[in-house]
Amino acid sequence: MARSIVPEAEALLDQEIKVLDKGFVRLVDYLGGDERIVQSARVSYGSGTKSYRQDRALIHYLMRNEHTSPFEQVVLTFHTKMPIFVARQWVRHRTARLNEISGRYSVMRDEFYVPDPNQMRVQSTDNKQARGDEAVEGAEQIIAEMQTDQAHLYRHYEGMIEKGLAREIARANLPISLYTEWYWQMDFHNLCRFLMLRMDSHAQYEIRVYAEAMAKCARAVAPMAYEAFEEHILGSVRFSRTECEALSALLSGKANPLEGRPLAIFQEKMNKMLAAAPAEAPEEFVPPSQ
Ligand SMILES: Cc1cc2nc3c(=O)[nH]c(=O)nc-3n(C[C@H](O)[C@H](O)[C@H](O)COP(=O)(O)OP(=O)(O)OC[C@H]3O[C@@H](n4cnc5c(N)ncnc54)[C@H](O)[C@@H]3O)c2cc1C
Numbered sequence: 001m002a003r004s005i006v007p008e009a010e011a012l013l014d015q016e017i018k019v020l021d022k023g024f025v026r027l028v029d030y031l032g033g034d035e036r037i038v039q040s041a042r043v044s045y046g047s048g049t050k051s052y053r054q055d056r057a058l059i060h061y062l063m064r065n066e067h068t069s070p071f072e073q074v075v076l077t078f079h080t081k082m083p084i085f086v087a088r089q090w091v092r093h094r095t096a097r098l099n100e101i102s103g104r105y106s107v108m109r110d111e112f113y114v115p116d117p118n119q120m121r122v123q124s125t126d127n128k129q130a131r132g133d134e135a136v137e138g139a140e141q142i143i144a145e146m147q148t149d150q151a152h153l154y155r156h157y158e159g160m161i162e163k164g165l166a167r168e169i170a171r172a173n174l175p176i177s178l179y180t181e182w183y184w185q186m187d188f189h190n191l192c193r194f195l196m197l198r199m200d201s202h203a204q205y206e207i208r209v210y211a212e213a214m215a216k217c218a219r220a221v222a223p224m225a226y227e228a229f230e231e232h233i234l235g236s237v238r239f240s241r242t243e244c245e246a247l248s249a250l251l252s253g254k255a256n257p258l259e260g261r262p263l264a265i266f267q268e269k270m271n272k273m274l275a276a277a278p279a280e281a282p283e284e285f286v287p288p289s290q
Pocket of ligand 1: 190
């Protein structure tokens with residue numbers, strides 16, 4: 001079978017999707033697509049792609065049943081530019097191959113992340129990791145101070161380099177708002193995990209926007225697989241055993257036994273469930289052995 005060419009993905013290749021004030025996501029290359037997932041899943045049955053309907057049913061079946069290896073056959077390579085503090089979160093996803101710009105080899109550019117005023121919000125009171133909804137007082141002034149500090153530090157960095165100090169040590173005082181760049185390659189299965197974690201509302205806004213741009217590329221490369229990901233993972237809700245008991249109590253007309261923080265978490269899941277958008281159901285796939 002020839003190399004998969006996906007017209008929607010071809011159209012995205014080399015396009016910079018702008019993210020934050022100076023960053024981007026660029027799809028450099030891809031390997032495979034829906035066709036490859038279907039071919040590799042059907043290798044055991046000795047048949048290739050079938051009708052759109054049957055292929056879609058198979059892909060949904062695979063995603064729903066966590067038959068993940070066919071999704072690993074699809075690989076996406078990105079070139080991305082993001083602030084170092086975003087890269088620090090990103091790099092925790094170990095199932096990737098990456099190559100980052102070297103601050104030992106090159107002079108780092110004078111490019112720092114400056115938050116948009118509407119991101120300048122107070123510390124959240126109920127989530128120690130997050131920002132709240134309210135704007136912080138004096139946001140414009142704080143932004144101006146951030147910019148002054150960034151300019152100051154960069155001037156010193158340049159001065160150290162002019163004095164002949166090695167780049168690898170001169171960079172030590174640069175802040176984590178500095179932009180970095182890397183090539184990042186991940187298979188579709190692990191990319192879905194990355195997207196699930198980083199598009200979630202609990203992820204920091206500054207990485208969420210990168211995940212959303214990458215999701216656009218994933219959708220272009222493998223639209224049926226992305227749809228199945230949305231259906232069975234992104235749009236699904238997982239209840240704990242205790243939450244299932246609470247759900248069961250509610251369904252039988254009893255009072256919700258949960259209270260406090262567990263109740264708040266349960267409510268959040270219920271809200272996600274109630275907000276679920278209807279999607280066209282795929283046909284049911286029945287494996288040949290059944
Ligand atoms: C909202 C949010 C908040 C977070 N807060 C923190 C924080 O405060 N502090 C912090 O340190 N981290 C934090 N993290 C990072 C988090 O703990 C994970 O490291 C990160 O999300 C990567 O997930 P992963 O390991 O599943 O991904 P990957 O590294 O891509 O791995 C995918 C899967 O492969 C398997 N795997 C990969 N490598 C190994 C290995 N070496 N051994 C065994 N199995 C492996 C695991 O099953 C894993 O789930 C946070 C993440 C999120 C989304």
